[in-house]
Amino acid sequence: MYRLRKEGSSQYTDIHTAGREAEFPISSVMPNTTGSYHCLYKHQSRWSRPSEPLNLVMTGWYEKPSLSAMPSPEVFSGENVTLRCQSQQWFEIYVLYKEGGANPSQISGSWYKADFHIPEVTAAHGGSYRCYSLHSDGPYEWSAPSDPLELRVRGATDDPQLSSQPQGSADSTANASPQSYTVGNLIRLGLAGLVLIILGVVLAEAWHSQRRHQEATQKSLPEQSSRAKEQG
Structure with missing residues (x-):
């Protein structure tokens, strides 16, 4: 038997199966179905420990914010960059998500925007970003995602402009910045x-040295001439 439970609710769903996994379908995601879930299984007469929580989030509940990069979406490796998520209305929380990333970054907003600071960017920071906005009293109801923002890190080894350079030159350029x-x-x-x-x-x-040698030579010539006259 497998059991699915939602945090904060006394209700749960059980599924009997002889396999190593169980599926709990949710036909339509709504605010009352979002939240933090965990599952556990029963073997013989003993229940397992609960799984790590999984947060089920619903997006598109509010209008999408905008995402911009300061000073530019193209930066050199080692520089600092700030990604600003800005909305048309006031939200308490903003979330930044990188495509392919593990966990999104979540910070408190300041009125209509939030700034995500990335110090000393590397090639790993390059990629496509989106942001979301939400209210603190509805942590699982997010806005629609912003349009994607492509952050490009120049001077990194994955820059296609450096692919034709020798390996040693590319490695040295990877860690270079305008200051260096x-x-x-x-x-x-x-x-x-x-x-x-x-x-x-x-x-x-x-x-x-050459001038001193010439002066010494010129002085020795009259002395030799006078001695020759005396001997004559």
């Missing part, structure tokens, strides 16, 4: 300036 590019350029300019200074010092020293 600026620092790298400053370091390269500093090293180039240092090399130019060293070359200038070497050339100046060589020029002075």
Whole structure:
């Protein structure tokens, strides 16, 4: 025997079966059928422990909100991005869901909107997002989903623009951000300036050395000429 129970209700549904699973169909999902469910089974005369709760949510109860990204839906790896869910009416709770994600993120709203902050984005944060709005007194009745928002993380290894680059170049670009590019350029300019200074010092020293040698040679010529006259 398998039993399905809804949290907060004294009613339950039993199904007799000889298999390892049982199905409890709900023909029409309405506010009175939403909620948190768990199941358990009976073997011989003993009942199992309840399963982990499963939340059954109904969407489309309110108008859909809008979802936007700040500063842009295209960001570099390592940057911060904020996804804003905004509605036409006031809601206490907003939910952000990533397609293929495990659990949606749920936060309290501020009047007509809620901001979901994602610090230091990586390739794993890229994908399609939707958001929902709901009231605290109806946690299982959600609005219709917003239009999908595609978050694109540039500089990540899965960027198609980097597929033609060598592996080492793609790996180094994956973790680069505009700030790291600026620092790298400053370091390269500093090293180039240092090399130019060293070359200038070497050339100046060589020029002075050559000039001293020429002056010494010019002084020795009159002395040799005078000695030759005295010997003559």
